[in-house]
Amino acid sequence: MTSSAQPAPHAKFGGAGDSVALPASFQPVSALDYVPRPELEGLQLSRMRAVVQRAYDRVKLFRSRMEERGLTPADMRSLADVAKLPFTVKTDLRDTYPFGLFASPLKEVVRLHASSGTTGKPIVVAYTQADLDVWSSVMVRAFAACGLHEGDVVQNAYGYGLFTGGLGAHYGAEKLGATVIPVSGGNTERQLMVMCDFEVTAICCTPTYFLHLIDRASTMGIDLHKLPLRAGVFGAEPWTQEMRLRIEQESGIKAYDIYGLSEIIGPGVAIECACQDGLHIFGDHFYPEIIDPETQRLLPDGEEGELVLTTLSKQAMPLIRYRTRDITSLIPARCECGRTIRRMRRIGRRSDDMMIIRGVNVFPSQVESVLLAMEGTLPHYQIILTRERGLDQMEVQVEVTAQMFSDTVGALEALQAKLADALDRVLQIRVRVTLVEPRTIERSEGKAKRVIDRRQL
Amino acid sequence: MKITQLSVFAENKPGHIIAPCRLLADAGVDIRALSLADTQSFGILRIIVSDWQKAAKLLEGAGFPVKATEVLAIEVPDRPGGLAQVLLALEGSPINIEYMYAFPFGREQKAVLVFRFDNPDEAIKRLTSAGISLLTRAELQAQ
Numbered sequence: 001m002t003s004s005a006q007p008a009p010h011a012k013f014g015g016a017g018d019s020v021a022l023p024a025s026f027q028p029v030s031a032l033d034y035v036p037r038p039e040l041e042g043l044q045l046s047r048m049r050a051v052v053q054r055a056y057d058r059v060k061l062f063r064s065r066m067e068e069r070g071l072t073p074a075d076m077r078s079l080a081d082v083a084k085l086p087f088t089v090k091t092d093l094r095d096t097y098p099f100g101l102f103a104s105p106l107k108e109v110v111r112l113h114a115s116s117g118t119t120g121k122p123i124v125v126a127y128t129q130a131d132l133d134v135w136s137s138v139m140v141r142a143f144a145a146c147g148l149h150e151g152d153v154v155q156n157a158y159g160y161g162l163f164t165g166g167l168g169a170h171y172g173a174e175k176l177g178a179t180v181i182p183v184s185g186g187n188t189e190r191q192l193m194v195m196c197d198f199e200v201t202a203i204c205c206t207p208t209y210f211l212h213l214i215d216r217a218s219t220m221g222i223d224l225h226k227l228p229l230r231a232g233v234f235g236a237e238p239w240t241q242e243m244r245l246r247i248e249q250e251s252g253i254k255a256y257d258i259y260g261l262s263e264i265i266g267p268g269v270a271i272e273c274a275c276q277d278g279l280h281i282f283g284d285h286f287y288p289e290i291i292d293p294e295t296q297r298l299l300p301d302g303e304e305g306e307l308v309l310t311t312l313s314k315q316a317m318p319l320i321r322y323r324t325r326d327i328t329s330l331i332p333a334r335c336e337c338g339r340t341i342r343r344m345r346r347i348g349r350r351s352d353d354m355m356i357i358r359g360v361n362v363f364p365s366q367v368e369s370v371l372l373a374m375e376g377t378l379p380h381y382q383i384i385l386t387r388e389r390g391l392d393q394m395e396v397q398v399e400v401t402a403q404m405f406s407d408t409v410g411a412l413e414a415l416q417a418k419l420a421d422a423l424d425r426v427l428q429i430r431v432r433v434t435l436v437e438p439r440t441i442e443r444s445e446g447k448a449k450r451v452i453d454r455r456q457l
Numbered sequence: 458m459k460i461t462q463l464s465v466f467a468e469n470k471p472g473h474i475i476a477p478c479r480l481l482a483d484a485g486v487d488i489r490a491l492s493l494a495d496t497q498s499f500g501i502l503r504i505i506v507s508d509w510q511k512a513a514k515l516l517e518g519a520g521f522p523v524k525a526t527e528v529l530a531i532e533v534p535d536r537p538g539g540l541a542q543v544l545l546a547l548e549g550s551p552i553n554i555e556y557m558y559a560f561p562f563g564r565e566q567k568a569v570l571v572f573r574f575d576n577p578d579e580a581i582k583r584l585t586s587a588g589i590s591l592l593t594r595a596e597l598q599a600q
Contacts, residue, residue: 400466400522402522436468437522
């Protein structure tokens with residue numbers, strides 16, 4: 001198995017016929033981004049075999065699915081055999097909550113994170129020390145791809161806590177040799193003070209939060225163009241080319257898209273390089289496939305479908321063929337930056353009803369489970385998403401039922417507050433609850449449209 | 458002594474009070490007294506009608522959230538001190554007024570105060586022992 005030992009790619013560079021031209025900005029930490037394709041595929045296959053074996057030996061759910069298909073790890077002879085393997089989906093994490101998919105005993109697990117599940121309970125993800133080392137190493141490569149290096153001052157405005165964004169970016173930036181400011185999310189004026197006073201050169205946050213910072217900076221009379229800030233590593237939510245142009249014009253920085261998800265590792269699954277033309281997937285640790293979300297058939301390069309990822313080196317919670325629900329395509333051509341690892345188009349939408357609000361994943365089913373728990377029956381409701389001054393706002397309109405109705409203002413306001421608090425607890429974001437009259441929420445063919453997204457950009 | 462009042466939920470938007478009122482008007486239900494409580498986003502229309510069972514059935518049938526609540530109606534002279542006299546009878550008691558509204562009544566310079574108390578039975582006891590008369594449903598209708 002080569003999975004435990006990191007190859008020394010320098011030694012293997014310049015092999016006959018597949019030599020790689022390294023750009024002037026090349027940093028040694030990025031070496032694995034430039035491994036010749038055949039070598040990368042060899043590494044992927046050996047790691048794929050190891051991770052399938054590990055999951056088969058240690059994860060009951062995976063083993064039983066393999067057995068249902070009459071498969072054993074020995075059937076993994078080539079990378080093409082990956083297509084035979086069963087998928088893993090988000091509800092598997094919920095159904096085995098909290099530790100059912102772990103492949104390491106808890107004493108080897110050094111970190112747990114959690115993110116929202118599809119209903120009330122979160123999903124839990126686990127890391128061994130080796131997993132954390134891999135995570136930091138891919139984050140280092142991600143930062144390097146964005147042109148960051150030792151000596152940069154990184155303002156990490158991703159939330160610290162159960163959310164993987166904060167700590168993922170933190171350890172990566174530290175390992176890169178940057179000076180990390182763990183300011184975490186929120187408190188916009190303090191963010192701007194830190195940015196100005198600490199001579200920040202790079203920032204990590206959601207792109208919409210950065211738009212909010214731009215907005216506030218201008219009202220505070222701060223000219224972002226005059227600060228040393230030169231790069232933003234933005235992720236945790238889908239964004240657009242138009243948003244990038246706006247950010248770059250209004251702040252004078254380069255805005256890079258970073259991709260990741262807690263189930264796989266957190267941020268650091270894929271990153272844009274200086275070319276800003278698709279995201280490089282760290283293929284030595286995450287094996288990408290694109291499938292048709294309806295038929296589940298594998299799609300060829302260039303065709304748009306659902307991204308499926310296999311964790312090639314994860315110990316504590318290996319996921320085989322995890323359906324991300326993110327819609328993208330793999331780019332066939334090699335990137336001009338010289339990296340050999342595959343690229344995908346930026347994520348524009350999802351194949352399920354998940355919303356991303358201020359970087360937090362929210363499912364309508366979570367809202368439903370809260371309303372159901374509070375009211376006993378499910379009232380008609382609608383989620384309305386807007387963006388005010390760069391910040392996402394979520395309103396839940398609830399049709400008042402005779403059962404919920406009370407004839408004092410105090411009781412109805414208490415109901416609104418109670419619902420808002422319960423949603424806040426489950427979703428981890430502030431929600432405005434509005435009571436509306438019955439049958440005022442539009443229905444098409446009897447079924448209410450659950451989400452109205454009015455966010456622009 | 459207790460009178461049944463109906464409360465109807467309405468959003469705080471132009472035109473939202475018309476629908477329940479029109480429904481009652483078309484069915485010949487008379488609104489004897491009315492008040493409107495409002496917040497920024499919603500309101501509660503509170504009405505005392507000539508036939509509350511009929512009105513409740515109509516409103517529910519039309520999909521309005523309706524609540525029937527027992528309130529007390531007190532007749533007072535329509536002059537300064539009329540309300541204060543009632544409130545004085547309750548002073549020092551733990552009874553809380555959840556809401557109240559008032560309207561002029563009859564031709565004899567009288568007014569009716571409608572109260573929702575958190576403890577109506579205790580309120581009745583104190584008011585009657587202070588010599589304050591409570592209107593019955595029939596008296597309210599007889600106007």
